[in-house]
Amino acid sequence: MASEIHMPVPVCLIANTQTRGLVVQQEALQVLSEITQPVVVVAITGLYRTGKSYLMNRLARQRKGFSLGSSVQSHTKGIWMWCLPHPCQPGHTLVLLDTEGLGDVEKGDTKNDTWIxxxxxxxSSTLIYNSRGTIDQQAMDQLHYVVKLTEHVKLKAAPKKSEDEVEDSEKFVLFFPSFIWAVRDFTLQLKVAGKEISADEYLENALKLKAGSGPETQRYNQPRECIRQFFPDRKCFVFDQPASKRDLVRLEELEDDELDPEYQQQVEKFCSHVWEKSPPKTIPGGHIITGHLLGKLAVTYVEAIQSGAVPCLESAVLALAQVENAAAVKEAVTLYQDLMEQRAKLPTETVQELLELHTQCERETLELFMARAFKEDICSFQAELIRQVEAVKVKFCMDNKQASRNKCxxxxxxxxxxxxxxxxxxxxSVSGGYQLFKGDQQALVEKYWELPGKGVEADAVLQEFLQSRKTLAKSILQTDLSLTEEDKELKSEQDQYERAEQEREVQRKKGAEDKQKLQGRLRSYKEHTLQLRKKLEHCCVRQLEEHQKMIRHKSKEGSALLKDGFCEKATQLRMVTYRLEEEYHYSRNNFMSWIGVMEKMFSSSLPEHLVSHLV
Incomplete structure (x- = not known):
């Protein structure tokens, strides 16, 4: 069952230290490791002392939590985290991240601002950029960190293969969050040429480019181009000043009726949008991130920064895949073990009965694995799942035999x-004793077969029992005075024939059981192959959908540029769109052959004698 977290107060996720730089905190990782639900990660960034923490506390439906402070000093250092049950999405956890204010003059060295x-x-899955006043050139200049993203993030570990390949930055939208610009203490009227406009329209007007190629124009356009390129899903909220300047120092203590009514409505509208529209955190392929994986992502990115490297998005996904696939195998094997222990009533009457139970439990096990596993390197982990489940099944078969043997x-x-x-x-030991002995033994055998629930070793144990009495039977036969030597010889031959027939019957049943086991393993591997194909096809469809969404964004942005008269920029973006479309068609046309390669990789991990049956 998915876990639900209750944190009374926020904790530091990533500390910004003077000696070691950025450091992920173990307490926060422990909290995240216990969250198995999908997480909706809402983060806020912006200049220091602009009221970011207050908004985050409201998103947490609390008055206090994230430190507000009441002076010109920045209170939040690093990135702080608050995990709460999601107010609108059952089965999800809301993770709020309050970040260190950017541009704090007290820090002196501001190199960590960009990394923060x-x-x-x-x-994050939703990023809130918090600023004050209006969205003017000063506000854009304060958001200069967005211009540096291409220098501080890379998509792939390997360099571009050719000039025709699309730049990494053009695909950042696959990883980047939705974007909300929160403008605090807004004093203007939302009007253009006397006509009322929405806050979203206000933002889009502010993001329009200037014509020209001079340095000033480039400086003006660059942050706007980056926002338009990296954040196609954009939203804007404007907020009046919440209270009088005298009361702002105790903002978190103010009751609702002490706040400006218009401000209250604006905050409620903002919170409702974030709660209802913010998506779960995902990575390309549509794989949803849990709290546990969010912690792994934080560690991966911070370790890259500490090493002096640039965080690589592709490498981070691969690292997550290794962790999650290994965990998926472990969880699936544990589930199989638990299901078998709960449902198997040993000894089973037949091998087929146990194999059918195994098939049911393995199907549920495979569903769990496929739901959790990443497609990256899935084949080797699925093969490991098969090996471990097979080992557990073999033990159950042995336990089943032993339980049967003990009972028999x-x-x-x-x-x-x-x-x-x-x-x-x-x-x-009398005349006619042998016939009496044989009669009693036959009666014993008949009573034995009448007993229920003997299990799969009933035949074998009986034959061992009769074999153990072979010498006794021969002795009684030889001392029986009522029989001639010729009769004794015939009886002895008859006994040997009966024992041989019984042994052949035991071997025949064993051969039939071995065949059942082989057929069961073949069915199992075919089911694994089928589920692998479904998983890969699903992932491919999700990737194609994401690729199409990216193409639609580029196409829409190109049309907007063309409409505003930026023909050269529109042409450049059209070339990017064209190359993305080529990649899309190539991927779509080659996904089936790629899936075939993956299936061959999976088959190569199976025992050779089984692969020959699968072909």
């Missing part, structure tokens, strides 16, 4: 007590 901004983008041996000991007494009393 980068990490906020990479970890106990039954024969109980049934043979009457004959043992008669043997000790010499009942069979």
């Amino acid at each position: 901004f980068v990490l906020t983008i990479l970890l 041996e106990a039954a024969l000991r109980d049934l043979s007590q009457h004959m043992e007494r008669r043997i000790s009393e010499g009942v069979y």
Whole structure:
């Protein structure tokens, strides 16, 4: 069952230290490791002392939590985290990230500002940029960190293969969050040429480019181009000043009726939008991130920064895949073990009964694995799942045999007590004793077969029992005075023939059981192959959908540029769109062959004698 977290107060996720730089905090990782639900990660960034923490507390439906402070000093250092049950999406956890204010003059060295901004983008599913006043050139200049993203993030570990390949930055939208610009203490009227406009239209007007190629124009356009390129899903909210300047120092203590009514409505509208529209955190391929994986992402990105490298999005996904696929195998094997223990009533009457139960439990196990596993390197982990499940199944088969054997041996000991007494009393050591012995033994066998629930070793244990009495039977036969030597010879031959027939029957049943087991493994591997194909096809469809969404964004942006008269920029973007479309068609046409390669990789991990049956 998915976990639900309750944190009374925020904790530091990534500390910004003077000696070690950015450091992920173990306490926060422990909290995240316990969250198995999908996470909706809402982060806020912006200049220090602009009221970011207050908005985040409101998103948490609390008055206090993230530190507000009441002076010109920045209170939040690093990135702080608050995990709460999601107010609108059951089964999800809302993760709020409050970040260190950008541009704090007290820090002196501001190199970590960019990294804080980068990490906020990479970890969130919704990014709120908080500023004051209006969206003017000063506000854009304060958002200069967005211009540096291409220098501080890379998509792939390997360099571009050719000039025709699309730049990494053109695909950042696959990883980047939705974007909300929150403008605080807004004093203007939302009007253009006397006509009322929405806050979203106000933002889009502010993001329009200027014509020209001079340095000033480039400086003006660059942050706007980056926002338009990296954040196609954009939203804007404007907020009046919440209270009088005298009351702002105790903002978190103010009751609702002490706040400006218009401001209250604006905050409620903002919170409702964030709660209802913010998506779960995902990575390309549509794989939803849990709290546990969010912690792994944070560690991966911070370790890259600490090493002096640039965070690589593709490498981060691969690292997550290794962790998650290994965890998926472990969880799936545990589920299989638990299901078998709950449902298997040992000993089963037949091998087929246990194999059918195995098939049911393995199907549920495979569903869990496929739901959790990443497609990256899935084949080797699925093969490992098969090996571990097979090992558990083999143990259950052995336990089933042993349970059957124990029950059968106990039954024969109980049934043979009457004959043992008669043997000790010499009942069979008389003329006609052999026939009497054979009659009693046959009666014992008939009673044995009447007993229910003996299990799969019933035949084998009985034959071992009869074999153990072979010498005794021969002795009784030889001492029976009522039989001639010729009769004794015939009886001995008849006994040998019957024993041989019984042994052949045991071997025949064993051969039939082995065939059932082989057929069961073949069905299992075919089901694994089928589910692997479905998983890969699903991932491919999701990737194609994401690629199409990216193409639509580029096409829409190109049309907007052309409409505004930026023909050269529109042409450049059209070339990017064209190359993305080529990549899309190539991927779509080659996905089936790629899936075929993956299936061959999976088959190569199976035992050779089984692969020959699967072909």
